[in-house]
Amino acid sequence: MKKTQTKTKDQSGAAAPERRDFLKKSAVAGAVIAGAPHIRNAAAADTTTWKIQTSWPGGIGLDIFKDWCNSIVEKTGGELAFEPFGAKDVVGDFQLFDAVKNGVLDAMNPFTLYWAGRMPAAVFLSSYPLGLRNPHEWDVFYYALGGLEIARELFANFDMHYVGPIHHGPNIIHSKVPIRSIDDFDGRKMRLPGGMVAEVFQDAGAQTTLLPGSEIFPALEKGTIDVADYVGPAINHALGFHQVTDYIVMGPPGFMSIYQPVDLMDLTVGMKQWNALSDAMRQFVEMEVHVYSDMHHAKIQKADQEAWAKFEEAGTIVTRLSQEDVERFTELAVPRWYQWANKDKNAARVFKTQLDYMMSGSLGYVTPDMIEGHELKF
Numbered sequence: 001m002k003k004t005q006t007k008t009k010d011q012s013g014a015a016a017p018e019r020r021d022f023l024k025k026s027a028v029a030g031a032v033i034a035g036a037p038h039i040r041n042a043a044a045a046d047t048t049t050w051k052i053q054t055s056w057p058g059g060i061g062l063d064i065f066k067d068w069c070n071s072i073v074e075k076t077g078g079e080l081a082f083e084p085f086g087a088k089d090v091v092g093d094f095q096l097f098d099a100v101k102n103g104v105l106d107a108m109n110p111f112t113l114y115w116a117g118r119m120p121a122a123v124f125l126s127s128y129p130l131g132l133r134n135p136h137e138w139d140v141f142y143y144a145l146g147g148l149e150i151a152r153e154l155f156a157n158f159d160m161h162y163v164g165p166i167h168h169g170p171n172i173i174h175s176k177v178p179i180r181s182i183d184d185f186d187g188r189k190m191r192l193p194g195g196m197v198a199e200v201f202q203d204a205g206a207q208t209t210l211l212p213g214s215e216i217f218p219a220l221e222k223g224t225i226d227v228a229d230y231v232g233p234a235i236n237h238a239l240g241f242h243q244v245t246d247y248i249v250m251g252p253p254g255f256m257s258i259y260q261p262v263d264l265m266d267l268t269v270g271m272k273q274w275n276a277l278s279d280a281m282r283q284f285v286e287m288e289v290h291v292y293s294d295m296h297h298a299k300i301q302k303a304d305q306e307a308w309a310k311f312e313e314a315g316t317i318v319t320r321l322s323q324e325d326v327e328r329f330t331e332l333a334v335p336r337w338y339q340w341a342n343k344d345k346n347a348a349r350v351f352k353t354q355l356d357y358m359m360s361g362s363l364g365y366v367t368p369d370m371i372e373g374h375e376l377k378f
Contacts, residue, residue: 047073047078047079047080047081048079048080048081048273048276048277049080049081049082049083049106050080050081050082050083050106050107050269050273051083051085051090051105051106051107052069052082052083052084052085052105052106052107052108052109052267053084053085053086053087053089053090053091053096053099053105053108053109054084054085054086054087054108054109054110054265055087055093055096055109055110055111055114055212055213055265056086056087056109056213056235057086057087057088057212057213057214057239058086058087058235058238058239059234059235059236059237059238059239059303060234060235060238060299060300060303061168061231061235061296061300062086062087064295064296064299064300065084065086065109065296066084066086068082068292068295068296069082069083069084070082070084072288075284075288076281076284079281080277080281080284080285082107085105087212087213087214088212088214090104090105091104091105092212093110093114093212093213093214094114094212096108096110096114097110097114097115097118097158100160100268100269100270101158101159101160101270103270103272105270106269106270106273107267107268107269107270107273108267108268109166109265109266109267110265110266110268111126111193111263111264111265112125112126112165112264112265112266113125113126113193113194113195113197113260113263113264114193114194116194116195116196116340117194117195118158119154119157119344119346119347120340120343120344120346120347121150121154121344121346121347121350122154122195123195123196123340123347124340124341124347124350124351124354125147125151125165125264125266125350126165126260126262126263126264127260127261127262127263127264128195128196128197128259128260128333128337128340129196129197129200129258129259129260129329129332129333129336130258130259130326130329130330130333130334130365131337131354131358131365132261132262132354132357132358132363132365133255133261133262133365134261134262135167135262135297137262137357137363138165138167138262138264139165140357141353141354141357142164142165143290145353145357146353147350147353148162148164148165150346150349150350150353151165151266153346154346155268156271159270159271159272160268160269160270160271161268161269161270161271161274162266162268163266163267163268163269163274163285163286163289164266164267164286164289164290164293165264165265165266165293166264166265166266166267166289166292166293166296167262167264167265167293167294167296167297168231168232168263168264168265168296168297168300169231169232169262169263169297169300169301169304170232170256170257170260170261170262170263171229171230171231171232171257171259171260171263172229172230172231172232172233172236172248172249172250172256172257173227173228173229173248173249173250174220174227174228174229174230174236174241174245174247174248174249175188175226175227175228175245175246175247175248175249176220176226176227176244176245176246176247177226177227177246177247178247178317178319179227179247179249179319180319180320180321181321181322181325182204182321182325182328182329183205185201185204185205185206185227186204186205186206187205187206187207188205188206188207188226188227189206189207189209189224189225189226189227190206190207190208190209190225190226190227190228190229191208191209191210191211191216191219191225191227191228191229191230192206192208192209192210192229193210193229193260194210195340196333196336196337196340197229197259197260198210199336200259200329200332200333200336201259203332203336204329204332206227209224209225211225211228213230213231213239216228216230216239216241217239217240217241217243217244220241220244220245221243221244227249228241228245229259229260231263232300232301232304232307233248233303233304233307233308233311234300234303234304234306234307235300235303236307237307237310237311242310242311242314242316243314245316246315246316246317247316247317247318247319248311248316248317248318248319249318249319249320249321250318250319250320250321251320251321251325251326252320252321252322252323252325252326253320255326258321258325258326258329259329267285267289269285330370334370334371334374335374337351337355337374338371338374338375338376341376342376342377345378348376348377348378349378351376352376352378355371
């Protein structure tokens with residue numbers, strides 16, 4: 001299908017007007033949520049303000065994040081405030097961990113998977129190829145099967161407090177060339193978030209590179225990469241991916257993303273800042289993050305529904321992998337599950353909890369024959 005719109009840059013060499021206007025708008029904080037409860041500590045004389053940077057470079061994700069941050073001061077009666085920053089506003093996306101650890105930022109809202117290189121268990125704190133597949137399954141893991149306690153234990157080793165997971169939705173793949181089967185990834189230069197996800201696609205023949213979200217558009221535009229994974233339709237359209245790619249690749253119907261069906265973010269706070277809060281305020285922040293996760297996810301899904309029409313108007317073609325491709329990806333993924341789980345005892349115990357859940361009568365994603373010959377080393 002032939003495009004009818006002008007893509008990429010204007011004559012000055014700057015970003016295309018559509019994308020440039022979007023980036024300006026996404027930098028503006030949203031309105032404060034009204035009607036929130038006040039839990040002001042009468043003993044607190046001053047407002048405690050946390051500087052928080054998100055991994056969202058723009059779009060509805062950044063708008064929702066800023067709206068939420070700007071609502072906290074009213075909800076707490078002035079006792080606590082969140083000062084929001086978008087991706088790269090203070091530090092680079094992959095520097096967030098050290099920025100919070102060293103006190104440059106008070107807190108971060110990253111994609112949890114980014115820290116797999118620092119602690120292997122992080123690869124299992126967000127969705128991975130052919131693992132848990134729905135948001136409620138991850139809530140069960142975190143809030144009922146001990147996942148939250150393990151995550152907090154792991155981050156405490158770096159003098160940080162993991163408050164809770166934050167859902168946004170499945171990731172999709174944008175491509176300059178049609179991809180209709182696993183074989184079509186062979187030889188493609190592909191942006192992925194690293195860790196196990198990248199390794200599974202490497203096993204499928206892709207040449208992968210790790211880039212933060214803010215660097216994907218220019219990499220596609222310059223031809224440094226020809227395929228890129230990132231988040232969902234609304235944010236990817238706002239970032240201009242339809243201007244530099246022609247195709248979107250997804251799993252079979254009902255399985256939007258086979259490699260990251262529930263890409264999780266989180267809120268993590270410096271331990272010093274966390275401990276300085278009152279018990280009541282710490283409880284408020286924990287509950288608020290859980291509620292924010294639900295609202296963040298729902299609002300992004302709504303925006304995604306509206307974005308599909310925009311991609312269609314731009315001439316983007318959606319292709320889907322087959323059930324056979326899912327089975328072939330599963331064969332590649334299972335050995336990687338165990339390789340990452342066996343990197344250290346914490347990764348093993350996180351994965352074991354999820355594996356038991358996936359093999360249970362509740363889910364049944366994994367059967368004994370699928371993992372035959374593989375062993376966890378605690």
